[in-house]
Amino acid sequence: MVSTQQRPGSTPSASAPIPEPRGRASGALDRPLTRRRFVARGLAFVGVGAAMPAAFVRAAFAEGLPAGASHGLAATGRRMLVVVQLGGGNDGLNTLVPYGSGAYYDARPGLAVPPERVLPLDDRVGLHESLAALHPLYDAGQLAIVEGVGYPQPNRSHFTSMDIWHSAATSGGDGTGWLGRLLDHSAAEDGQLWRAANVGQALPLSLASDASFVPSLNSVPAYVLQTDPRFPRQADQRVTDWARLYAAQAAYGGRLALISETGLAA
DSSP: OOOOOOOOTOOOTTTOOOOOOOOOOOOGGGOOOHHHHHHHTTTHHHTTGGGHHHHHHHOOOOOTOOOTOOOOOOGGTTOOOOOOOOOOOOOGGGEOOTTTTTTHHHHHHTTTOOOOOOOSSSSSSSEEEGGGHHHHHHTOOOOOOOOOOOOOOOOOHHHHHHHHHHHHHTOOOOSHHHHHHHHHOOOOOOOOOOOOEEEEEOGGGGGOOOOOOOOSSOEEEEEEOOOOOOGGHHHHHHHHHHHHHHHHTTTOOOHHHHHHHHHHHH
């Protein structure tokens, strides 16, 4: 059993159970604080001790986000490209169904989608009924479908074909992907540490680049400072302790300040 009592003047440990602060310190914490000042005056905030609430830390981290960020990117006017890579087998002829072709039904007596179950796009092709949510987007001009994507003398290896798909190069390429090259050759905004992210276990070839950093996240909600799951009620306090540690290092200046600022930015 770990005691939660502290010696006079001691600082709570980030590894021991700590009760959440009950009060709010006066003075510095009553004033708006930027992340830059939080780092620059780190030692002063260490002196506040356990009274520094985790909500204060979160507010310091949130500084610099565009207005309306909590409501999505639409409020900022910025645009985002979302690429959903479905890595698996898909029956293209039963996704975009050529229901107007008799040859389709002749060749697939047991697999063909009956015409009455097709969502028509025109008198030739239509969507599979499970894609009903896409149908109104097509009617509104917000969805395009490209058929027959390929290249002359296709390589019939599954793995080579996937590399070609990701690299957009039929002759081996240079080890970069089409999205990675887009990042390398497009302008970056000032202060951006990275402009793309992959949600998945490993970075796909499509995002490989020469000069752009692209992190891989297991999931977007999991991209936070991970605390000990055995003590969920202490998560905020542990984040506060972690930030206090970096703030203390920043007060020494020099390379320690650079490391601390990098840690807080991450």
